[in-house]
Amino acid sequence: MGTPDARRLAQSLVHVSHLLPPIDPPSVLTSVLHTRLDRHYGWRDQIAARRRDTTLHPCLVSQWPLPDSSHGALEQTFAGHVGRVWSVAFSPDGAWLATAGDDKTVRIWDRNTGACTATPTGHTEVINSVALSPDGAWIATTSHDQTVRVWDTDDLHTSRTSRGALGVLPACDVP
Structure with a gap:
């Protein structure tokens, strides 16, 4: 390395x-x-x-630190969603995380490398919330498409879908 x-x-x-x-x-x-x-x-x-x-020459020279410079405590930047990211959930061991965003995707990221390792699909509208089970075995998402999806983390296929919510479900949480 x-x-x-x-x-x-x-x-x-x-x-x-x-x-x-x-x-x-x-x-x-x-x-x-x-x-x-x-x-x-x-x-x-x-x-x-x-x-x-x-x-x-010529070359750009900053006289002061740039206002959008990253803070020294920044560990990783995850780039890949198109549009806003609405929700983030970390795996129980902290090795990976899941994000949900405007681009109708859930993305799974390796926390150490910043690489997107999977992009399960299924929602047809903005995904506004993601949550993980306490053991990291499944991911729950809510979307503007008025569905809640539960994804098995082994194969990232939807194991359950609930439809017909009245209005947008703004968030999901796992106790």
Whole structure:
């Protein structure tokens, strides 16, 4: 997995990755990335050397920390939903989590890597809530499609669906 320094550098990239949308023109990506990393210890020397290289000018230089920079306590960013995320639930052991959002999907994430490991489908409208059973064996979701779905975490297929709720069920919870 590399040296401790390499792991810290990789983690700093993870911390800012959610702040790097597609950039136009693409040639400014390095400058934008450096404005996001110039406060991270491991990148300072490399960024300073690039700024001194007169063949690469002009380049962006932040005078102050950017207001949308991630906090040092940020462990992971999970990117993949289209639109808002309405609900998050963590597995009992903390190894994975489930999210529900505007894109009508439930997403299962590996907490350590930030990778989406599964996207069970079935709801036809915004999913506004997700909850996990105490043992992590199933996931419950509610949606604007007026259904409650229960998903088995072994195979992520819907094991039960309740239909016909009167109006939108705003949330679900598992005791």
